[in-house]
Amino acid sequence: MTLDTVLIKRNSNFHHGNLRQTLVSAATNMIAENGIESLSLRKLAEKVGVSRTAAYHYFQDKNDLLCAIAANGFRRWQQSLDQLNANQLPERDKFEQYILGYISFATHNPEEYELMFGRCIWKQSKCTPELQDISHTTFQRQVEMIEYWQSIGLVSGDSPLKMAQVIWGTLHGIAKLFIDGVYADVGRAEEIVISALPMFLVSKL
Amino acid sequence: MTLDTVLIKRNSNFHHGNLRQTLVSAATNMIAENGIESLSLRKLAEKVGVSRTAAYHYFQDKNDLLCAIAANGFRRWQQSLDQLNANQLPERDKFEQYILGYISFATHNPEEYELMFGRCIWKQSKCTPELQDISHTTFQRQVEMIEYWQSIGLVSGDSPLKMAQVIWGTLHGIAKLFIDGVYADVGRAEEIVISALPMFLVSKL
DNA sequence: CCAGCAATTTGACACTGTCAAGATTGATTG
DNA sequence: CAATCAATCTTGACAGTGTCAAATTGCTGG
Numbered sequence: 001m002t003l004d005t006v007l008i009k010r011n012s013n014f015h016h017g018n019l020r021q022t023l024v025s026a027a028t029n030m031i032a033e034n035g036i037e038s039l040s041l042r043k044l045a046e047k048v049g050v051s052r053t054a055a056y057h058y059f060q061d062k063n064d065l066l067c068a069i070a071a072n073g074f075r076r077w078q079q080s081l082d083q084l085n086a087n088q089l090p091e092r093d094k095f096e097q098y099i100l101g102y103i104s105f106a107t108h109n110p111e112e113y114e115l116m117f118g119r120c121i122w123k124q125s126k127c128t129p130e131l132q133d134i135s136h137t138t139f140q141r142q143v144e145m146i147e148y149w150q151s152i153g154l155v156s157g158d159s160p161l162k163m164a165q166v167i168w169g170t171l172h173g174i175a176k177l178f179i180d181g182v183y184a185d186v187g188r189a190e191e192i193v194i195s196a197l198p199m200f201l202v203s204k205l
Numbered sequence: 206m207t208l209d210t211v212l213i214k215r216n217s218n219f220h221h222g223n224l225r226q227t228l229v230s231a232a233t234n235m236i237a238e239n240g241i242e243s244l245s246l247r248k249l250a251e252k253v254g255v256s257r258t259a260a261y262h263y264f265q266d267k268n269d270l271l272c273a274i275a276a277n278g279f280r281r282w283q284q285s286l287d288q289l290n291a292n293q294l295p296e297r298d299k300f301e302q303y304i305l306g307y308i309s310f311a312t313h314n315p316e317e318y319e320l321m322f323g324r325c326i327w328k329q330s331k332c333t334p335e336l337q338d339i340s341h342t343t344f345q346r347q348v349e350m351i352e353y354w355q356s357i358g359l360v361s362g363d364s365p366l367k368m369a370q371v372i373w374g375t376l377h378g379i380a381k382l383f384i385d386g387v388y389a390d391v392g393r394a395e396e397i398v399i400s401a402l403p404m405f406l407v408s409k410l
Numbered sequence: 411c412c413a414g415c416a417a418t419t420t421g422a423c424a425c426t427g428t429c430a431a432g433a434t435t436g437a438t439t440g
Numbered sequence: 441c442a443a444t445c446a447a448t449c450t451t452g453a454c455a456g457t458g459t460c461a462a463a464t465t466g467c468t469g470g
Contacts (some may be wrong), residue, residue: 172377
């Protein structure tokens, strides 16, 4: 059976075949448009053309669905990191790209970002093993990047872990304050983060 | 009519007299205990001993109530700032106290803090004029403090506004990542913010 | 003691997440 | 080819939720 026949069959079904994937991406869209607060499983089901409770065969919970969306976000962010590391830029530029990329990712996908780093998901038991895995891995990678930039004398600070935590904190804070509209008169969050960049460097150039 | 008779009368009523204040403080407690998500107007009403919709005579909305709680939080935080500025400490120590105080306030009142800086309230129309006022004032005061610390050569950076935004971003980010449990293995958020402190200073002492 | 006024309650509605049980589907056998 | 089967999806139901309109209560001045 070829891929084509699979697709044709799926289209001819009046139930979906790949409901899980469909639900996740539809939910991601709805969240991006109207905010995470206003996502209801029922509206989602209607949009996808399926009954209210269909999602419960693929997700334990509403929270479970949200975790899947967040996990997707982490995968996308990891791809960005891969791409960055594949570049042949000078390390100083890589660091700058990393910082700008982080802010750009956060401000262009604010709702998904909130899902990735908002309390609801990280805390306690409300976190899928899948999400726990990928988020942990992602943070580990970022620590290693900072560690490397410190080892070549680019980034300052003594403990790599602490420095990674500070840098991440700064990026997260600026991103969130910007997203939430607290920096009322700032056009792009990049303006702020660029002025923060020298703080992290050994030589302020 | 003395204060006593007022209180006696209020107690003898089986309706409350000062429902508004009662509602705000009860809601603040409930939020502190079980999180902002799980606050419902109906449970709040039951706790206060009043009917489901009583709150609607003092607040337009549930959101309006939340704004009142947030505004209270800002008032408390401003008092902390007053107290700090009244001290006769060296400025370098004041700056440190400011930073530690911010983190301490945020981590000890996580839910209230979320209300003060979470998207739901700042953004767009979902913000009471009262809240808008006091939050604006508070930020203004913090900018002035940073401005002063820059003018005496303590804090680095060229634009005071930008530096205030960066510092605030860093504090906010570290506070939030800590509150949300992202710094899995960190005991106190102060550990991290203390290692970030030198970044802001002209001389790294 | 009663009219009027403000504070509070009751009733109602549309929405939400979630569960248990039933119905439908496409695939797999005899 | 037809009948069965397991997976997939749907229907019905329930307890919550925020919020509005209308009814009710309690207090105060005449």
